[in-house]
Amino acid sequence: MSSSVPVFEARGVSKLFGPVTALSDVSVTLNRGEIHSIIGENGAGKSTLMNIICGRLAPTTGTLLVDGNETHFRVPKDAQAQGIAIAPQEINLVPDLTVAENIMLGRQLGGAARIDWKATRANATRHLHQVDHTIDPSAKVSALSKAQQQLVQIARAAATEARIIIFDEPTATLTYREEEALLSYIENLAREGRSAFYISHRLEEVRRLSHRITVLRDGRHVGELTPEEATRERMVTLMAGRPPKTGAQPRREIATTETVLEVQGLSRAHEFRDLSFALRKGEILGVSGLIGSGRTEMAKCIFGATRADAGQVRLNGQPVRFDSPLQAIQAGVIYLPEERKQEGIFPLLSIAENTALPTLDRFTGLLHLRNREMLAEVERLAIQMKAKFNSLKDPIVSLSGGNQQKFIIARWLMRDAKVLIMDEPTRGIDVNAKFEIQSVLRRLTEERGLSIIVISSEMEELLDVADRILVMHEGAIKGIVNRSDATQEGLLRLAMS
Ligand SMILES: Nc1ncnc2c1ncn2[C@@H]1O[C@H](COP(=O)(O)OP(=O)(O)OP(=O)(O)O)[C@@H](O)[C@H]1O
Numbered sequence: 384m385s386s387s388v389p390v391f392e393a394r395g396v397s398k399l400f401g402p403v404t405a406l407s408d409v410s411v412t413l414n415r416g417e418i419h420s421i422i423g424e425n426g427a428g429k430s431t432l433m434n435i436i437c438g439r440l441a442p443t444t445g446t447l448l449v450d451g452n453e454t455h456f457r458v459p460k461d462a463q464a465q466g467i468a469i470a471p472q473e474i475n476l477v478p479d480l481t482v483a484e485n486i487m488l489g490r491q492l493g494g495a496a497r498i499d500w501k502a503t504r505a506n507a508t509r510h511l512h513q514v515d516h517t518i519d520p521s522a523k524v525s526a527l528s529k530a531q532q533q534l535v536q537i538a539r540a541a542a543t544e545a546r547i548i549i550f551d552e553p554t555a556t557l558t559y560r561e562e563e564a565l566l567s568y569i570e571n572l573a574r575e576g577r578s579a580f581y582i583s584h585r586l587e588e589v590r591r592l593s594h595r596i597t598v599l600r601d602g603r604h605v606g607e608l609t610p611e612e613a614t615r616e617r618m619v620t621l622m623a624g625r626p627p628k629t630g631a632q633p634r635r636e637i638a639t640t641e642t643v644l645e646v647q648g649l650s651r652a653h654e655f656r657d658l659s660f661a662l663r664k665g666e667i668l669g670v671s672g673l674i675g676s677g678r679t680e681m682a683k684c685i686f687g688a689t690r691a692d693a694g695q696v697r698l699n700g701q702p703v704r705f706d707s708p709l710q711a712i713q714a715g716v717i718y719l720p721e722e723r724k725q726e727g728i729f730p731l732l733s734i735a736e737n738t739a740l741p742t743l744d745r746f747t748g749l750l751h752l753r754n755r756e757m758l759a760e761v762e763r764l765a766i767q768m769k770a771k772f773n774s775l776k777d778p779i780v781s782l783s784g785g786n787q788q789k790f791i792i793a794r795w796l797m798r799d800a801k802v803l804i805m806d807e808p809t810r811g812i813d814v815n816a817k818f819e820i821q822s823v824l825r826r827l828t829e830e831r832g833l834s835i836i837v838i839s840s841e842m843e844e845l846l847d848v849a850d851r852i853l854v855m856h857e858g859a860i861k862g863i864v865n866r867s868d869a870t871q872e873g874l875l876r877l878a879m880s
């Protein structure tokens with residue numbers, strides 16, 4: 384890294400959204416070949432800062448400098464022209480176009496009159512393969528998983544040959560194998576002399592990857608750490624403004640051996656085969672496995688979104704066969720999908736309306752009464768999960784990514800369910816809030832006798848929250864391990880065996 388002029392600098396940047404101060408007098412620099420991480424709790428201002436740096440948002444006050452020269456971005460194209468690209472936190476691809484088309488969108492090769500599709504596709508494929516080998520460049524984006532879409536966005540940012548690439552939570556959707564590959568890819572970019580701003584709630588990878596770590600809290604710059612200084616405790620303390628809660632939550636024994644959901648020999652062509660397991664009353668069952676292991680497909684099948692080719696599901700001893708998610712919901716089986724954004728948000732409605740929408744039937748009575756009750760319950764749950772918001776009447780899109788997640792989770796927790804299947808529930812959620820969500824889940828199992836299946840890419844999370852962990856690999860169950868016997872290495876070995 385050179386000690387000369389930084390390739391990029393933001394000086395005294397502030398951003399107001401109406402009455403909300405998202406950023407307040409923040410200054411950061413980025414050197415050539417440097418990976419500079421920005422960390423902070425949900426709503427701290429990370430994405431806002433990145434969106435300003437790449438020209439998607441204009442700062443309210445402050446200055447941006449590229450190679451020491453003051454510059455103004457009116458639109459993202461202006462930032463691109465200066466060599467700045469972003470892989471954004473939210474998926475921002477055209478679903479009906481192919482992977483290659485999305486990567487090269489707006490940058491087709493060939494003359495003005497004739498686009499050289501072959502060269503364009505080859506170029507896109509080259510960039511894609513540096514990030515991931517398994518994605519088919521001619522596949523439609525809509526057919527890809529969320530994780531794969533995230534990787535396509537990264538390839539798209541890299542394909543611009545930008546000198547400065549912003550990664551806003553690129554690993555949130557990834558499991559350990561893809562995460563590993565992506566981290567080495569970013570390390571390589573830095574070795575080639577390109578620079579990166581990097582955002583993640585996974586503090587281990589932040590420490591491993593970064594040359595420098597900046598901490599934001601409530602829109603303010605509250606510290607800068609070297610990787611050596613950046614212990615987990617130090618990072619969490621700076622982010623939260625107080626030391627972390629210590630000690631694992633007390634483990635408990637599940638009082639009953641009563642089975643609520645039983646899956647027997649469940650199979651579906653090309654997705655999974657011969658799955659058998661039982662979920663007990665009040666139990667949290669973790670499901671671990673790589674992307675493509677069939678975790679989500681299994682959940683969708685139990686939920687009635689797809690049909691099994693063979694096998695049986697029993698609920699409280701009775702065979703059930705849900706022809707649609709609606710039937711599953713009516714029977715008390717709820718699935719909270721990983722693609723919460725596409726399937727779950729009504730952008731024009733308020734936070735309160737978004738949260739309460741599927742449960743409006745519960746709040747009968749006069750409209751104003753119903754509203755008050757609804758708001759009170761939404762607010763109670765949101766505060767428990769440490770959601771940061773101004774007013775429940777604000778539009779949901781004004782919340783940070785992690786805070787939107789909390790409200791969607793709250794929405795489903797408001798339903799009376801017997802079995803709740805959650806796909807990546809704490810993805811993109813900061814460490815302290817994660818802790819709170821896990822205690823909410825635990826309390827639901829204890830107080831309401833709810834049984835929960837948690838699908839997660841993060842083994843640490845499963846080891847924290849689950850009573851037993853089921854390991855899937857290539858569509859089959861490799862084993863079920865009791866929490867007390869489980870280690871990260873053991874689970875990995877099981878998955879790979
Ligand atoms: N368009 C908007 N309108 C109003 N408020 C907004 C808007 N965008 C962001 N905010 C507010 O600005 C603050 C910072 O949000 P930002 O998205 O930058 O957080 P973040 O650090 O990226 O959080 P996360 O980890 O959840 O992604 C939040 O309080 C958010 O509610």
Ligand SMILES: [Mg+2]
Pocket residue numbers: 429430431472783784785
């Ligand atoms: Mg964000």
